[in-house]
Amino acid sequence: MRQAVGDTAGAPARRPKDRKARIALAGAELFCERGYHGVSVDEIAAAVGISGPAVYRHFPNKYAILVHATREVVGTLLAASEQPSADDARGRLDELLRALVRVAVNRRRVAGLYRWEGRYLTAEHRQEFAARMATLVGRLAGPLRDLRPELTAGQADLLTRAALSAFASVTTYRAAATGTDTERLLIRVAWTLLRTDAPAAPPRPHATADPAPVAAPVRPASRRELLLVEAIRLFHRHGYHAVAVEDIGRAAGMQASSVYRYFPGKADLLAAAYYRATDRLTGATTAAIAEASDPADALRRVVRAYVAFAFAQSDLVAVYLAENNNLPDRDRHQLRGAQRLHVEEWVRLLRAVRPELTTGDARVLVHAALNVVTDVGRIGRFDHTEGYDARIARLVLAVLHA
Incomplete structure (x- = not known):
């Protein structure tokens, strides 16, 4: 039988003074690794080496662990x-x-x-x-x-x-x-x-507001396409686990039973969103490289293409980055492989431009650049300022040349 944390052989169990902090740390690690909804209180308890009921002496529920x-x-x-x-x-x-x-x-x-x-x-x-x-x-x-x-x-x-x-x-x-x-x-x-020269910052949404839905100017004529668009929007706004098939159907103006004519289940909608993001990003990257005159030009074009894609498809990109752990097993490995290939394409181009960099340092710079695009995009919307994405692309290139 596993000995509880803080126990000593032949002595009464003592509760460590830092047990609450250890529970919160284990919860944070698991939330980051598998997502909030992918983790149970019992799993957090097991990571600390205690029973599930022992967690409730410190936290009333899993949400309280997230807040802490x-x-x-x-x-x-x-x-x-x-x-x-x-x-x-x-x-x-x-x-x-x-x-x-x-x-x-x-x-x-x-x-x-x-x-x-x-x-x-x-x-x-x-x-x-x-x-x-x-x-x-x-x-x-x-x-x-x-x-x-x-x-x-x-x-x-x-x-x-x-x-x-x-x-x-x-x-x-x-x-x-x-x-x-x-x-x-x-x-x-x-x-x-x-x-770096800074573009004018867009106004940030109010902290208490939910992310505002971005409505397409024209609803897709295809019902399958409409379902996918609404699923992506809802997954981004509420998270995959908080969205039901009925919610997606309602947003698309359909009964839940009609959704299953186009997708076997909610997980298939998520996988379809990932394949869409992967295909579009791969296409944009390939086109940018094909049009380039040399590696430096290719790197500039790839950065501009990624920034334009991230800002134009913000809901899709957010889902693509956030919901890996909820993909069906049959799709997760393939799609994560595609994400790694995208990063490695940037690393290859960067090292062609800056051969003094090790592969490890180039990878650190690429991840920093990609993260800046994601987080700057979360500050606000950029479609209100013409040329904003070009200025952010210059910011990203500065990261790669640091």
């Missing part, structure tokens, strides 16, 4: 950035960046909790999370504006969030990314971003 874990992630970042000792703005900013990248690298298994699982928080807790993140961003944006007084508050905010996104990119892939070499490289990326 999210607070812990932001709290750790706030604690790390609390009191920079340098006297000058550049020194303070550099000190803050070094403290924050250390947290991101050392806690990479949980630091990505903010990205997708935060959508399962209530409006009240989303607002709390957003306010604390705004405090963190403000701590960096203040000295940045001291260094660059020409920046507006919105521009400083955007560049700061882009730098934090580069740090958070270590949470998005499984290859080893630890140690001072990775930290130094990401610090270089952050400084490159903070020195």
Whole structure:
């Protein structure tokens, strides 16, 4: 029989003082690995080495673990950035960046909790999370504006969030990314971003609001296509597990029974969304490379194509990045392979342009660049400003050349 954490042979079991924190940490790791809905309280308990009922002595339900874990992630970042000792703005900013990248690298298994699982928080807790993140961003944006007084508050905010996104990119892939070499490289990326010309930042949605649905100007004539469009929109807005086949049918103006004429089940709708994203992204990347005159031109074109795709297909890209764990087993391996191939195409092009980079460093830069696109896209919509995607593409290229 497995001995409970904190037990000693022949002595009464003692409850560790940090058990609540250990439960929250185990929950955060599992939520990041398999998604909030893919994890049970019993599985969290097993990871800690206790029984399921023991968890409820500390948390009333799984949602409370998510809230606590999210607070812990932001709290750790706030604690790390609390009191920079340098006297000058550049020194303070550099000190803050070094403290924050250390947290991101050392806690990479949980630091990505903010990205997708935060959508399962209530409006009240989303607002709390957003306010604390705004405090963190403000701590960096203040000295940045001291260094660059020409920046507006919105521009400083955007560049700061882009730098934090580069740090958070270590949470998005499984290859080893630890140690001072990775930290130094990401610090270089952050400084490159903070020195880059900044586009005007779009207004961010209110923290308490659900993501606003993006309505297509013309509803697809094909019922199958309409179902897929509505499924993608709902998966993005609410998460795969919170959406029922009946919801998708209702959004498309159909009975649930009619949905099954086109898709055997909800998982097949999700897989169809992934195959669509993969096909479109592969097509855009292939076309960009085919039109290029040399590797540097190919890299520029691939970046522009990805940014344009991500902004034009924001719901589809968000689902593509967030719902891997919910794919049917028969599709998951193939589609994850396609995602890796896309990253490796960027790595190949980047090393052709910058042969001094190791494959590992090139991969770190590529993941940072891709994450910046994703997170900047989550700040707001960009279709209101002509040429905005081109300016963001230049920001992404700066990351790759850091």
